Amino acid sequence: MDAHVLTEERPAGGAAASPAALPPTYLESLLAAGLLIETGVRGLYGRSAVFEGIADALNAVITRIGVDQQAEVLRFPPALGQTDFETSEYLNSFPQLAGTIHSFCGDERAHRRLLARLEDKQDWTDQQEPTGLVLTPAACYPIYPVIAKRGPLPQAGKVVDVLSYCYRHEPSLEPTRMQLFRQREYVCLGSPERIVAFRQLWMERGQQLGRDLQLPLEVDIANDPFFGRGGKIVADSQREQKLKFELLIPVNDGAPPTACMSFNYHMDHFGSLWHIALEDGSTAHTGCVGFGIERLVLALLKHHGLDPANWPQGVRDTLGDV
Ligand code: AMP
Ligand code: ZN
Numbered sequence: 001m002d003a004h005v006l007t008e009e010r011p012a013g014g015a016a017a018s019p020a021a022l023p024p025t026y027l028e029s030l031l032a033a034g035l036l037i038e039t040g041v042r043g044l045y046g047r048s049a050v051f052e053g054i055a056d057a058l059n060a061v062i063t064r065i066g067v068d069q070q071a072e073v074l075r076f077p078p079a080l081g082q083t084d085f086e087t088s089e090y091l092n093s094f095p096q097l098a099g100t101i102h103s104f105c106g107d108e109r110a111h112r113r114l115l116a117r118l119e120d121k122q123d124w125t126d127q128q129e130p131t132g133l134v135l136t137p138a139a140c141y142p143i144y145p146v147i148a149k150r151g152p153l154p155q156a157g158k159v160v161d162v163l164s165y166c167y168r169h170e171p172s173l174e175p176t177r178m179q180l181f182r183q184r185e186y187v188c189l190g191s192p193e194r195i196v197a198f199r200q201l202w203m204e205r206g207q208q209l210g211r212d213l214q215l216p217l218e219v220d221i222a223n224d225p226f227f228g229r230g231g232k233i234v235a236d237s238q239r240e241q242k243l244k245f246e247l248l249i250p251v252n253d254g255a256p257p258t259a260c261m262s263f264n265y266h267m268d269h270f271g272s273l274w275h276i277a278l279e280d281g282s283t284a285h286t287g288c289v290g291f292g293i294e295r296l297v298l299a300l301l302k303h304h305g306l307d308p309a310n311w312p313q314g315v316r317d318t319l320g321d322v
Contacts, residue, residue, distance in 0.1 A: 026253050026302060027175040033306045042171035043179035054297045054308060055182070057319040059163065062184050062291055065205055071161035071186055076142040078135055078165040078180075084145045085134040087273055093226050093234065097168040099135040099179075102128035135167030139183035140288045147189060148274035155279045157190020159198070175298055176251050176258045182293040187286065189276060192267070195287040199245075199263050202289035206247050206261045212318040215249050215299050222246040222262060243267070249299040260295040264288050 030036045037046030047055070079101060080088075090098060104114060104127060117124035136142060139162045147153070147160070163184045170177055188198040203219060210217040222244035226234045238244055244264045248257035264287055270276065271284035278284055304311040308322040316322060 069159040071159040079133040082132045099167040101133040105129045139164040140187045144274045160187045184291040187288040
């Protein structure tokens with residue numbers, strides 16, 4: 001509910017709004033070219049047809065390179081039921097990123113009170129009540145309860161293909177850090193050996209895709225923003241156990257490279273929370289590869305220019321029609 005309106009000295013409203021001496025930031029260039037469309041809220045943008053064309057092409061490539069996974073395609077709207085969200089334990093690790101959906105549930109008197117608040121330019125959001133829906137924080141979250149309800153998995157495990165808008169409350173002026181963005185994922189459920197092999201395969205495929213797209217990249221152990229003092233211990237352990245790797249590409253002016261894909265091994269975390277078992281009764285291990293669709297589009301635009309018609313032929317060939 002707290003809108004983070006662009007109030008920086010340097011608003012994102014296009015090059016004309018910035019001091020004459022400074023070149024436009026990457027965000028300003030994207031807005032000026034109409035690729036992203038400003039809403040007045042940091043990290044919340046519209047997308048142009050060109051932007052969406054690149055996003056669609058990326059999704060098609062990811063489908064193509066994952067055909068051999070024989071993944072079950074599952075799509076969900078970008079929300080989870082509150083109970084499933086609680087079970088996921090997301091609030092233990094990232095309470096600062098979660099977003100909940102609230103609605104007006106009152107009678108006519110309450111409606112008059114709501115309108116009076118608006119009229120008086122007072123805060124009206126305390127008139128809203130929780131709906132029992134939580135915005136999806138990562139595209140794979142909705143699938144675990146669904147798979148769990150089906151009963152034990154075949155011993156060989158399985159792969160699921162998901163795509164969802166995700167919400168994270170991290171308003172920023174960096175165009176790569178959005179509040180609502182898409183993650184495409186392949187999620188693998190099975191034995192520990194299968195997940196480790198799956199992750200290795202996708203680390204290789206992710207790097208190959210980056211090279212085919214002629215993007216400068218490196219892979220490194222990830223640093224998730226676990227909350228609070230206890231979170232530091234979890235983050236250290238995640239790093240020590242090498243549970244998560246990221247593919248990084250320089251995108252933002254003068255900033256460290258940005259994670260555009262992640263390769264995760266959750267061990268039995270979700271399998272235990274949801275009681276997902278294999279045929280032999282053992283708890284399923286899980287892992288996922290996540291492609292940040294907007295970040296990959298932004299990386300392509302940054303390195304090859306704002307007009308895909310002028311991109312190198314090899315990149316255009318990899319993407320098919322853009
Ligand atoms: P994660 O679940 O944090 O591993 O995220 C998976 C992928 O989603 C990352 O590698 C990014 O490409 C993308 N992503 C994560 N957070 C954001 C964000 N705030 N804005 C845009 N893309 C994001
Ligand atoms: Zn995932």
